[in-house]
Amino acid sequence: MEEVILVTEQDEQVGSMEKMEAHRKGALHRAFSVFIFNERNEMLLQQRALVKYHSGGLWTNACCSHPRPGEDVEAAALRRLHEELGFTTTLTKIFDFHYNAAFDNGLIEHEFDHVYVGIYSGKINPNPSEVKDYCYKKMDELSATIQSYPHKYTAWFCIAFPKVAEWLAGK
16 A cells, blocks of 8 residues: 655645545645756656556656655655656755646645756666656747647646746756
């Protein structure tokens, strides 16, 4: 049974709950999103596997998930990056955000999301149970596509992307 860490809006841990129950109830829980860039500053995107419990087939950042109870957020991000895309790289935390999104299947993502970035240009070995496809995209091209076709992207990606773009522009 996989559990998520329940938190307050200030990311203070208040307990844990089985993952699907948390998503059915819309309980606020800790999460992370990893954004990876190659040496040309193109962003790595993954298309979620069709069998995912929500947002299957949608495009999103390199990886995202939840730390396990007792697991450090950055360690969880590195673990999931390897589990989903078959590589690890140095990650840097750049910001947090809180969001709440309901899905057609009745599940709710209510997350305090820790956002990390990293640089990687090597071989990618996607896990087919997690990832249907992947690609690198230029930031301006991606921004235009998100504005024209937001329904092709995950809810959290559409929220986090402008913040990541702002961080990248300020580097």
